[in-house]
Amino acid sequence: MIQFLSYLLNGISLGSVYAIIALGYSMVYGIAKMLNFAHGDVIMIGAYISFCAIQYWNLPPAIAIVLAILVCTVLGIVIERLAYKPLRQATSLSVLITAIGVSWLLQNIALLIWGANPKSYQSLVGFGSLTLFDGQLHITSETFITIAANIVIMIALTLFTGKTKMGKAMRAVSEDKGAAELMGINVNATISMTFAIGSGLAAIAGVLLCSAYPVLMPTTGSMPGIKAFTAAVFGGIGSIPGALIGGILLGLIEIMGKAYVSTELGDALVFAVLIIVLLVKPTGLLGKKIHEKV
Amino acid sequence: MSMLKVEDLHVYYGSIHAIKGVSFEVNEGEIVTLIGANGAGKSTTLNTVAGLLKPRHGHISFEGAEIAGTPASKIVPHGMALCPEGRRVFQQMTVRENLEMGGYTRPAGEIAASLDDVFTRFPRLKERHRQVAGTLSGGEQQMLAMGRALMSKPKLLMLDEPSMGLAPILVEQIFDIIGELNRAGTTILLVEQNAQMALSIANRAYVLETGNIVKEGDAHLLMNDDDVRKAYLG
Numbered sequence: 413m414i415q416f417l418s419y420l421l422n423g424i425s426l427g428s429v430y431a432i433i434a435l436g437y438s439m440v441y442g443i444a445k446m447l448n449f450a451h452g453d454v455i456m457i458g459a460y461i462s463f464c465a466i467q468y469w470n471l472p473p474a475i476a477i478v479l480a481i482l483v484c485t486v487l488g489i490v491i492e493r494l495a496y497k498p499l500r501q502a503t504s505l506s507v508l509i510t511a512i513g514v515s516w517l518l519q520n521i522a523l524l525i526w527g528a529n530p531k532s533y534q535s536l537v538g539f540g541s542l543t544l545f546d547g548q549l550h551i552t553s554e555t556f557i558t559i560a561a562n563i564v565i566m567i568a569l570t571l572f573t574g575k576t577k578m579g580k581a582m583r584a585v586s587e588d589k590g591a592a593e594l595m596g597i598n599v600n601a602t603i604s605m606t607f608a609i610g611s612g613l614a615a616i617a618g619v620l621l622c623s624a625y626p627v628l629m630p631t632t633g634s635m636p637g638i639k640a641f642t643a644a645v646f647g648g649i650g651s652i653p654g655a656l657i658g659g660i661l662l663g664l665i666e667i668m669g670k671a672y673v674s675t676e677l678g679d680a681l682v683f684a685v686l687i688i689v690l691l692v693k694p695t696g697l698l699g700k701k702i703h704e705k706v
Numbered sequence: 707m708s709m710l711k712v713e714d715l716h717v718y719y720g721s722i723h724a725i726k727g728v729s730f731e732v733n734e735g736e737i738v739t740l741i742g743a744n745g746a747g748k749s750t751t752l753n754t755v756a757g758l759l760k761p762r763h764g765h766i767s768f769e770g771a772e773i774a775g776t777p778a779s780k781i782v783p784h785g786m787a788l789c790p791e792g793r794r795v796f797q798q799m800t801v802r803e804n805l806e807m808g809g810y811t812r813p814a815g816e817i818a819a820s821l822d823d824v825f826t827r828f829p830r831l832k833e834r835h836r837q838v839a840g841t842l843s844g845g846e847q848q849m850l851a852m853g854r855a856l857m858s859k860p861k862l863l864m865l866d867e868p869s870m871g872l873a874p875i876l877v878e879q880i881f882d883i884i885g886e887l888n889r890a891g892t893t894i895l896l897v898e899q900n901a902q903m904a905l906s907i908a909n910r911a912y913v914l915e916t917g918n919i920v921k922e923g924d925a926h927l928l929m930n931d932d933d934v935r936k937a938y939l940g
Contacts (some may be wrong), residue, residue: 591794596782596811
């Protein structure tokens with residue numbers, strides 16, 4: 413029972429990381445109608461920046477996290493500007509291939525700068541752990557902070573898109589770019605900002621992910637990136653609560669699968685979920701179908 | 707005084723020459739209509755004037771300033787609004803949010819007063835202000851699209867097929883509102899397939915055929931023109 417509780421918390425914590433990454437996928441998809449497969453690699457860059465900040469430049473953890481967020485935000489804007497914006501009118505296949513290209517570019521840049529050897533990441537949010545039930549249940553500070561960060565981010569983004577002028581403009585752009593432009597909304601600037609927010613979140617996800625699973629190498633971001641994409645599709649891509657639910661459920665499926673089914677099959681289960689969702693409900697759990705009225 | 711002046715406008719979709727040298731003008735206080743069959747280039751013309759499409763040649767001047775090629779979002783603050791074909795309200799946003807988007811370029815302090823104005827003109831929208839726009843009926847969505855365009859306080863309001871898909875009684879209602887808006891001081895450029903209705907409300911009209919203007923003049927005279935009657939009034 414206590415074992416189960418421990419798995420449950422780990423699952424929610426891992427799922428929270430997926431949810432934060434899935435948000436980036438989902439927001440960008442909602443606005444730019446493209447799958448930014450380089451998103452996972454922005455996570456990796458964020459993790460490396462925070463790693464360097466701590467290890468080489470001796471900065472305090474809080475500054476390291478802020479620095480990672482800043483660098484990734486700028487990186488997101490630059491990637492959109494240079495790689496995706498020129499393809500705004502192109503077919504989705506060209507954009508997809510470009511995104512895969514950017515992903516490889518980022519991985520190889522990381523390889524060039526930091527080398528292929530895995531770095532041992534020192535947790536930025538490690539403040540010990542809580543022991544309950546006479547030492548049978550350990551809850552690490554990483555688990556707590558990851559879940560808390562996820563909740564804070566979800567609430568903040570929901571308020572942002574629901575209450576602020578900028579956030580509403582983002583929703584308008586995601587529905588109809590032409591109509592949004594006719595309202596006086598600068599569509600290009602809005603897309604740019606979405607990439608900035610998504611990439612900033614990716615930096616946070618990178619720090620949290622590597623704090624919990626402390627192996628950092630140039631491919632660190634790709635697997636969580638793809639799983640988060642699965643989470644986004646699972647929950648309903650384009651939806652903020654969808655990213656939350658999809659992420660958490662996927663984290664739980666992965667951890668429970670590894671614990672109770674088979675360690676090797678954990679990842680396979682995750683992707684089996686993707687296939688089943690695509691077959692049964694292609695719009696995801698919270699995905700909406702829009703009916704046009706005449 | 708001419709508020710909008712379009713000269714020798716050429717617009718292409720890729721290699722298709724959709725608008726072939728269209729010129730027209732709209733004077734302050736007028737209702738001007740562009741009529742013509744499907745595919746004549748009416749919507750393309752409006753979309754180009756509004757800044758959604760870039761013309762290859764030609765001039766568009768609005769209150770004396772050249773705006774050809776300027777993106778739509780930069781034109782809106784100068785007092786031009788387009789209520790697009792098919793209404794294109796933001797389906798997943800509430801009525802109020804749609805209207806707020808319409809006032810996107812206005813200072814925050816002026817939004818409340820404009821909302822009141824729109825709600826007075828369209829009481830139906832006030833009743834439903836919390837409802838998601840996608841759940842409104844077609845007529846209500848048209849009112850919302852017009853209300854949304856009015857939120858930017860346009861001097862020139864362009865309407866693209868406001869009667870499309872609406873029951874006759876609603877069409878009457880929409881045209882009454884267009885007349886009221888005009889009397890309240892808004893200049894109107896109207897694109898319609900329903901030539902009868904459009905000519906009955908307009909001061910002047912232009913007839914578009916495959917990207918060219920083939921006739922222009924006083925709306926009431928055109929209504930009695932044999933060619934126009936035969937082609938568009940049945």
